[in-house]
Amino acid sequence: MRKRRAKEWKLWMAENGHRLLAFARTWAPCQADAEDLVQEAVMRLWTVQEEKGGHPPDLPLAFSTIRFAGLNRHRSETRRKKREESVLYLNDFDDVWLDPTMEDDEDARQLREEVAQLSEKLREVVTMKIWGGLTFAEISEALAISPNTAASRYRYALEQLAQKLNRTKEVDHG
């Protein structure tokens, strides 16, 4: 029984782990922290799901659990950062969470930087939709917002990205 449950969860992680990690990465300053965040979420979800037969959770619950763990970690990090004001975190160094598929694609690198600069609310919706594969209904469930709000944030984020990229191109060509 336990082995079957473990196998079920491993299959679920093999299918969805990369989505959860991509979302966790938006809450973590580096890859290792993002992986820790996913592990923390899995532990919590395991317990939560015990009351529901022990099966892996729905994706919206998994995303919201990662978000919760990320928020909690962010709060304690913020407290620590206030004590160490000169420290800037390794957010945009070599440890990037989005890789351009083509190394020499300058547009892709620019796009990655613009995604990183989106506000938290916009970036999480984009991440859940594009790389998490969630529907607006699922995003709304995970974030406890209405589907319309989720869709609006997504559209607004894409508009911002388009504007910034167009502006950059104008500068480059002008």
Add this chain to the structure above:
Amino acid sequence: MDDLDHIERRLRESLVPRGFTDRGVQELNALIDGLAGEEESTSSRRWIWVTGMAAAVVGAAGLAWNAMPARPVPLVVRTAPQPGIQLVSTSEGVVSAERAGDWLAEEDGSLLEGWHVRVVNEERFHDEATGQTVRVLHPRDEWVMMPVSTF
């Protein structure tokens, strides 16, 4: 609208989130095995041991996990031997520092240089039942701007 479709397509096609590291996959599998009660490998046992104690410390620190969708955190009960585990000490230290080659000028003209610093936070726990002491290490990378006084 074309612009938005184009951006959406570009996001999907030209940017790829990084996957788990090998270590991350191994730890996740060990975690799941451990949660399922399969303690066949030493590594999974060690992971749960560390996780349990870390969870105990988190609990002791009074962090509020009330917003959890379902009932909160019996993880401590599950994974850690409850009585007799004590946090003995915590310490933090820089284990390596390298110049990153980045510079920043402040408004008053003073120069700052970027350093890539590896910091390790260490917590020591003592288990009264077994007499063992366990160290939990939390390494992290930081980017520090240091004033430049000499060239």
